[in-house]
Amino acid sequence: MEQIKSLFYRPSAAAVVALLSVTVFYIFAGVEFSKLMGAASWVNYAARIGIVALPVCLLMVSGEIDISIGAMIPAGAMTTAIISGHFELPMIFGIIGALSVGVIVGVINGILAIRTNVPTLIITLATLVGMQGVVLAGSKLLTGSASVPLTAPDWAKTLFGQLMFGGNHQVIIIWWVVLAFVFWFFLHMSKYGNWIFAMGGDKESARNAGIPVNRMTVLLFVLTSSSAAFVGMCHAILFNSAQVSGGMNDIFNIIVSVVVGGVLLTGGFGTVFGVFVGTLTFAVVNKGIDFTAIDRNWANLIIGAMLLIAVAMNESFRAFALRASVGKKGATPEPTPEKAT
Amino acid sequence: MSSSSHNSKGKVSFGNLIRLPETGSFIGFVVVYIFFAILGGAVFVGAPGWSSWLNIAAEVGIIALPVGLLMISGEFDISVGSIVPASSMTVAMLSGHYDLPATVGILGGLSVGVSIGFVNGILVTRTTIPSLIVTIGVMFAVMGLTLGFAVLLKGSTSVSYVPNPTAKFLLGQFINYMFSVAIFWWFAFVAFFYYVLHISPIGNWIYAVGGDRESARNAGIPTSKVTIGLFMASGFCAAFVGVAQVMTYQQAQVAGGQSFIFNSIMCVVIGGVLLTGGAGSIIGILLGTMTFAVVNQGVFFAALDPNTGSIIVGALLLIAVVSNDSFRKFAISAASKKT
Amino acid sequence: MKFTKTLAMAATAAMMATGAFAQDIAVIAGSVEDAFMDKIKKGVDDATHMVEANGGSVQYLRTQNYENFGPDLVTLINQAVAQGVDGIAIPVWVPDAQIPALQSAAAEGIKIMQYNSGLPVKADIGAINYFGSDEYAAGFGGGKYLAEKGAKHILCHIQVPGAINLTERCKGVTDGAAEAGAKVTILETPPNLDGDVTGTAEALKAEFIGDQSIDAMVSCADFGAAAGANAVEQTGLDVMVSAFDFSPATLERIKAGTQTMAIDQQPYLQGFLATSMLFAHLKFGTEISTDPVLTGPAIVDASNVEAVVAGAALGAR
Numbered sequence: 001m002e003q004i005k006s007l008f009y010r011p012s013a014a015a016v017v018a019l020l021s022v023t024v025f026y027i028f029a030g031v032e033f034s035k036l037m038g039a040a041s042w043v044n045y046a047a048r049i050g051i052v053a054l055p056v057c058l059l060m061v062s063g064e065i066d067i068s069i070g071a072m073i074p075a076g077a078m079t080t081a082i083i084s085g086h087f088e089l090p091m092i093f094g095i096i097g098a099l100s101v102g103v104i105v106g107v108i109n110g111i112l113a114i115r116t117n118v119p120t121l122i123i124t125l126a127t128l129v130g131m132q133g134v135v136l137a138g139s140k141l142l143t144g145s146a147s148v149p150l151t152a153p154d155w156a157k158t159l160f161g162q163l164m165f166g167g168n169h170q171v172i173i174i175w176w177v178v179l180a181f182v183f184w185f186f187l188h189m190s191k192y193g194n195w196i197f198a199m200g201g202d203k204e205s206a207r208n209a210g211i212p213v214n215r216m217t218v219l220l221f222v223l224t225s226s227s228a229a230f231v232g233m234c235h236a237i238l239f240n241s242a243q244v245s246g247g248m249n250d251i252f253n254i255i256v257s258v259v260v261g262g263v264l265l266t267g268g269f270g271t272v273f274g275v276f277v278g279t280l281t282f283a284v285v286n287k288g289i290d291f292t293a294i295d296r297n298w299a300n301l302i303i304g305a306m307l308l309i310a311v312a313m314n315e316s317f318r319a320f321a322l323r324a325s326v327g328k329k330g331a332t333p334e335p336t337p338e339k340a341t
Numbered sequence: 342m343s344s345s346s347h348n349s350k351g352k353v354s355f356g357n358l359i360r361l362p363e364t365g366s367f368i369g370f371v372v373v374y375i376f377f378a379i380l381g382g383a384v385f386v387g388a389p390g391w392s393s394w395l396n397i398a399a400e401v402g403i404i405a406l407p408v409g410l411l412m413i414s415g416e417f418d419i420s421v422g423s424i425v426p427a428s429s430m431t432v433a434m435l436s437g438h439y440d441l442p443a444t445v446g447i448l449g450g451l452s453v454g455v456s457i458g459f460v461n462g463i464l465v466t467r468t469t470i471p472s473l474i475v476t477i478g479v480m481f482a483v484m485g486l487t488l489g490f491a492v493l494l495k496g497s498t499s500v501s502y503v504p505n506p507t508a509k510f511l512l513g514q515f516i517n518y519m520f521s522v523a524i525f526w527w528f529a530f531v532a533f534f535y536y537v538l539h540i541s542p543i544g545n546w547i548y549a550v551g552g553d554r555e556s557a558r559n560a561g562i563p564t565s566k567v568t569i570g571l572f573m574a575s576g577f578c579a580a581f582v583g584v585a586q587v588m589t590y591q592q593a594q595v596a597g598g599q600s601f602i603f604n605s606i607m608c609v610v611i612g613g614v615l616l617t618g619g620a621g622s623i624i625g626i627l628l629g630t631m632t633f634a635v636v637n638q639g640v641f642f643a644a645l646d647p648n649t650g651s652i653i654v655g656a657l658l659l660i661a662v663v664s665n666d667s668f669r670k671f672a673i674s675a676a677s678k679k680t
Numbered sequence: 681m682k683f684t685k686t687l688a689m690a691a692t693a694a695m696m697a698t699g700a701f702a703q704d705i706a707v708i709a710g711s712v713e714d715a716f717m718d719k720i721k722k723g724v725d726d727a728t729h730m731v732e733a734n735g736g737s738v739q740y741l742r743t744q745n746y747e748n749f750g751p752d753l754v755t756l757i758n759q760a761v762a763q764g765v766d767g768i769a770i771p772v773w774v775p776d777a778q779i780p781a782l783q784s785a786a787a788e789g790i791k792i793m794q795y796n797s798g799l800p801v802k803a804d805i806g807a808i809n810y811f812g813s814d815e816y817a818a819g820f821g822g823g824k825y826l827a828e829k830g831a832k833h834i835l836c837h838i839q840v841p842g843a844i845n846l847t848e849r850c851k852g853v854t855d856g857a858a859e860a861g862a863k864v865t866i867l868e869t870p871p872n873l874d875g876d877v878t879g880t881a882e883a884l885k886a887e888f889i890g891d892q893s894i895d896a897m898v899s900c901a902d903f904g905a906a907a908g909a910n911a912v913e914q915t916g917l918d919v920m921v922s923a924f925d926f927s928p929a930t931l932e933r934i935k936a937g938t939q940t941m942a943i944d945q946q947p948y949l950q951g952f953l954a955t956s957m958l959f960a961h962l963k964f965g966t967e968i969s970t971d972p973v974l975t976g977p978a979i980v981d982a983s984n985v986e987a988v989v990a991g992a993a994l995g996a997r
Binding site: 112118122123125126127128129130131132133134136137140248252255256259265266295297298299300301302303304305307308311312315319 | 473479607
């Protein structure tokens with residue numbers, strides 16, 4: 001019994017319970033479980049969000065937030081498509097171009113974060129708006145239109161864009177799983193992970209303890225921007241086209257997945273596994289309704305209600321775990337968030 | 342921490358003026374306006390230009406005021422994006438589809454906003470879920486409800502409504518052809534919120550809650566009531582904008598309103614509200630709104646690609662916040678004694 | 681956990697039993713928040729009654745919005761295939777992305793019914809028929825109409841830059857207007873103005889004042905007509921207001937004379953016919969000899985607005 005109880009104390013417990021609960025809900029609502037498992041649509045959807053949610057998880061654990069990812073996904077897609085589709089340069093340049101755009105914006109975000117006192121929500125809001133304009137204006141300037149077709153060579157398709165397992169699952173899923181392992185190791189097994197948790201707890205103490213806070217911050221921002229650009233690039237390769245977009249929905253989707261996964265907005269708390277599960281949960285919530293006979297007009301209502309319930313569960317599980325084991329390693333959040341970010 | 346915009350007993354000297362945080366916002370506004378005046382020419386500086394950006398400023402401004410107060414107190418409200426269409430649909434359904442008197446429709450729309458705000462407030466104060474997440478969830482839920490009920494009750498997602506002359510006169514008309522009456526309502530809201538934040542004791546409570554919630558509670562401030570009240574205020578204001586839109590454009594639709602979410606935050610930030618709570622002023626929010634509106638509209642008069650508007654707003658956000666940051670440090674470091 | 685699992689398996693078994701010999705179709709469409717898509721959905725919903733009465737089922741799959749159009753549509757196609765449907769009704773907005781996915785669906789024996797857009801690629805995907813108007817043709821008709829009414833300089837407003845269907849519309853407007861001797865300027869408002877009537881109205885007002893040779897406008901969205909009418913009201917300039925698709929308020933404006941026309945492609949019919957005809961083909965083997973079947977473009981102006989009003993109030997037009 002104690003063993004089972006301790007399972008519930010883990011930070012990711014609530015996320016797992018949330019995933020199971022939404023699955024059960026949809027089954028009661030009429031989903032054919034076998035069809036749900038066989039369908040790749042929600043897993044593909046999850047992979048797209050998930051790859052960006054992973055570094056965002058790390059960033060949020062360190063106490064910052066990045067909403068410019070919303071504009072970075074289409075930025076990556078458009079860069080790839082313009083370089084290799086419109087200007088017909090070799091594919092490798094398109095890939096490098098997309099990732100470089102990610103790195104550049106990440107560096108900008110990071111430097112602004114460490115050089116000024118401006119909260120990162122605002123910094124990244126500014127880069128979000130700015131990049132939206134840059135991508136749209138740039139696309140019109142360079143190609144004359146706001147959507148660009150792209151035919152990628154076979155090697156690129158195999159690596160980034162193809163469908164496997166009988167044609168439904170995108171290879172991006174494999175990238176997601178691999179990156180999840182990498183980030184899990186980074187956050188939970190390596191010393192860098194301890195640094196990130198320390199930064200999330202208290203930046204000044206972390207700095208005094210000798211942690212290179214500034215370099216880590218810039219690195220984390222580079223990771224979030226580049227992974228967003230990467231996702232955009234994969235999509236351009238897989239779907240043979242790229243389109244300018246505002247990216248607002250992606251922002252909400254990613255933040256929700258991360259929070260459902262148990263990451264505290266104020267920093268210092270969270271797990272990669274939790275975010276992985278949180279992403280799956282969000283994908284099921286979003287796509288599950290397509291497998292039922294519920295009128296689609298109520299879709300958003302269900303999503304909103306499920307989100308609130310999932311996060312409320314997170315909060316009570318965490319309070320539960322805190323009460324039972326005060327002082328456990330990695331679990332030192334304040335019960336009420338003081339800062340908004 | 343508390344607003345340094347008041348030299349309630351001190352003299353108004355040039356030095357004091359320069360140190361006001363709002364000075365930064367004011368300079369920003371002037372610079373931006375001159376920039377677009379040069380590019381936009383006589384048309385922009387004339388009535389068409391003024392009315393253009395004032396009309397936009399009024400709409401987002403009414404919402405930015407309580408959103409700003411919430412940010413001062415340390416919270417976010419993302420749900421405003423869905424409250425605007427929810428309230429305009431309510432008005433159009435009640436008074437247009439069901440033919441009830443205009444006042445019933447308007448009250449219906451406003452109470453929808455206030456109730457959603459109340460729900461936000463309760464969820465934020467009764468649970469430990471951060472307001473960012475609560476209001477995102479509520480936003481989705483309200484979007485779903487609005488669409489679901491619209492199709493259920495009316496069978497379509499947009500409702501047309503011809504308001505009676507009084508309602509149209511009060512809420513939906515254009516003065517001198519180009520100036521929306523919403524501008525005057527906006528100024529009224531500015532005056533009201535100015536009173537709340539800078540003159541009434543509630544203002545101090547808001548600053549205190551934003552500074553440190555626990556200490557505020559310990560000092561005897563009814564923090565929950567303040568928070569719930571603020572969320573109800575932002576719900577009310579968003580609903581008001583929805584009502585005004587129905588009266589002006591004579592139709593309501595289910596989609597639309599999303600842009601208010603980030604736009605209102607941008608106005609508030611440009612106006613110098615510290616994201617972490619505890620600082621800011623109504624004049625600052627007013628100036629921030631005006632700056633935002635000038636940029637958004639200026640691009641169309643200046644024959645610039647509208648997308649450069651986004652780039653400019655992005656740059657402006659950063660400049661405004663960094664400079665507000667430095668101005669504030671400047672003010673704090675050289676401040677004479679505050680009361 | 682075990683109880684839930686048993687329940688789940690029982691539910692699955694029950695579901696599968698009833699679905700044994702049904703014809704299942706998936707209808708793929710755009711976001712439920714889009715007023716145009718809602719009329720398509722009403723058509724689909726009405727056809728669903730007929731389908732279900734005959735033992736079939738309809739899955740309505742929609743994209744979240746226009747932001748990630750190509751990928752979202754392909755994801756839905758794959759989802760439909762995974763759900764084991766017998767037919768898919770779908771508009772082809774992003775051919776580059778959708779054609780491969782539809783071809784592999786067809787290779788598995790799934791019948792494709794096309795509607796709303798992508799007529800030029802119908803042969804590539806082997807669709808059994810097409811119900812719609814084609815965005816380009818709709819734009820062409822609209823541009824020509826305005827030019828023939830005396831417009832010399834038309835402003836074509838796109839509210840979601842990057843949406844391929846909207847770009848097609850304005851391309852059509854440009855060519856149609858050119859044929860009758862008018863020129864067209866395209867205005868793409870930034871994405872954050874999508875759905876924002878006030879912001880769009882002010883933007884249009886600035887355009888009208890800035891270039892007074894503009895004497896007509898057509899917006900790719902219905903709210904753009906409201907914005908345009910407001911801009912005309914504010915400036916007092918003589919600009920003909922028109923838009924693609926319409927709403928009850930639009931019809932009021934046409935009746936009142938503040939809007940010149942609306943370009944209609946009868947989305948209700950597209951949704952209704954695509955769904956019901958696909959099912960009929962699957963179940964009864966029927967075929968329509970007219971191929972493609974055009975549901976538009978039809979111009980709604982003062983001369984025929986009355987006939988449309990009743991349908992609009994019911995959400996079908």
